Amino acid sequence: MFKIDRFKKAALIFGLDRAIIYTAAARIVQALGGVVTILFVARYLSEVEQGFYYTFGSIVAIQIFFELGLNGIITQYVAHEASHLQWNNDLLDGESKYRSRLASLLHFSVKWYLWFAFLLFLTLITVGFFFFTRYGPGSGLVYWQAPWLLLAVATGISLLVSPLMAFIEGLGRVREIARIRLLQQVVVLGIVWAGLLFGGKLFASGIGNLAGTILLVGIILFGKYRRVLLNIWRETIIEKVHYRREIFPYQWKIALSWISGYFIFQLFNPVIFATEGAVVAGQMGMTLAVLNGILSLSLAWITTKVPLFSGLIARKEYAKLDGIFNSTLKQSAFINFAALAFLGMIIFLLKHNDLEIGGRNIGNRFLDYFPLACMMIPIFLNQFVAAWATYLRCHKQEPFLINSLVGGILCSLSTVLLGRYFGVTGVTVGYCMISLSMFPWSYKIYREKKAEWHAAAPSRISKNTIRGVS
Helix, strand or coil, rough: CHHHHHHHHHHHHHCCCCCHHHHHHHHHHHHHHHHHHHHHHHHCHHEEEEEEEEHHHHHHHHHHHHHCCHHHHHHHHEEEEEEECEEEECCCCCCCHHHHHHHHHHHHHHHHHEEEEEEHHHHHHHHHHHHHHCCCCCCCCCCHHHHHHHHHHHHHHHHHHHHHHHHHCCCCCCHHHHHHHHHHHHHHHHHHHHHCCCCCCCCCHHHHHHHHHHHHHHHHHCHHHHHHHHHHHHCCCCCCCCCHHHHHHHHHHHHHHHHHHHHHCHHHHHHHHHHHHHHHHHHHHHHHHHHHHHHHHHHHHHHCHHHEEEEEEEECHHHHHHHHHHHHHHHHHHHHHHHHHHHHHHHHHHHCCCEEECCCEEEHHHHCCCHHHCCHHHHHHHHHHHHHHHHHHCCCCCCCCCCHHHHHHHHHHHHHHHHHHHHHHHHHHHHHHHHHHHHHHHHHHHHHHHHHHHHHCCCCCCCCCCCCCC
């Protein structure tokens, strides 16, 4: 009993619930799995192949241009409509108006992603073959063509499935989706490791991603969510969410912000690949993989609360909203800082002791200390900026548009120009300075918009529980 009480107390201090535990577990598996993957990559791929491996991921990230932030919007809009409905044995009961609007959201999501998944596949094939043919090493040194084709197929199918997962999450099934994501992460990592171990080399990433996507498809088609989605799909649409009037005025701002994010985070590897070669790009890629894993882990405390935040906003329960958000932000910031400190210690030990696996130095696969520190500082700051942006976006608004565009433009110019003349040091220093200078602006947006929107719609205190959120 004493141990159980201590666990409950710790869970209360760190803001843990089942949704966060599953999501955090998935992120921890991703982070620890990323470390193990690093060992496999270092052992079974050459330094040049490592550069291809991580640059694959940076180019695949152009799916941002096709998703256009719609996954997050789907979750928020579904949560707003579902907050007026009640669950009854996997069926939603309540006013037909809200059931109808949910059905229209589902129809719209499926049609949108069907077209854009196909367009993404064609774009990846074209861009990938052009880039690696032009900037890759000599012919025959690395076999990347078929692995790239496989990864493009897996990415296209994954984009097609993603709105269904976002929709289910918006219905309040955060815990269940987090559990599925955890299972998917384990399967993907296991297959990637097996692929590298048995000589699959660059094929490993595509095979792993395809297997993970097939797993999601199977769960949706043969699990309980098939019934939930079919019932919503078959709902008679008497009132719908109008894309042009309701979603587009919000989405285009989100889309530009997400696209700016691509130029901030995903431009590093391709630029370094083109200017300094595959080896240094591999160091940047491996470092970014771990840092992004840390940010993804700590943001789990925030992202799992999106349906909750959206429901509270829909009911104008702002006092409760701010109380939950403030405590959650403190908890997530602590996790972020602790993880970054631990990473710095591990990399120091690897480099200081010249740890080798299969005759290959592991520490040398990461960035040197100074550029590493220049990447860590923005990761910590981004924890706060991403949390503030999530909070405000749950209001169906995007006040960070100009901020994101300016950041994207500055980081793009900095990465290209400083990367060309000063290499990886110039890229990382430029990114760090831009992040530091823009942080106060981000906080100002958060404070002002929160005060403005909540003053325009006075808070309402309610004793109702949050339905469907676990």
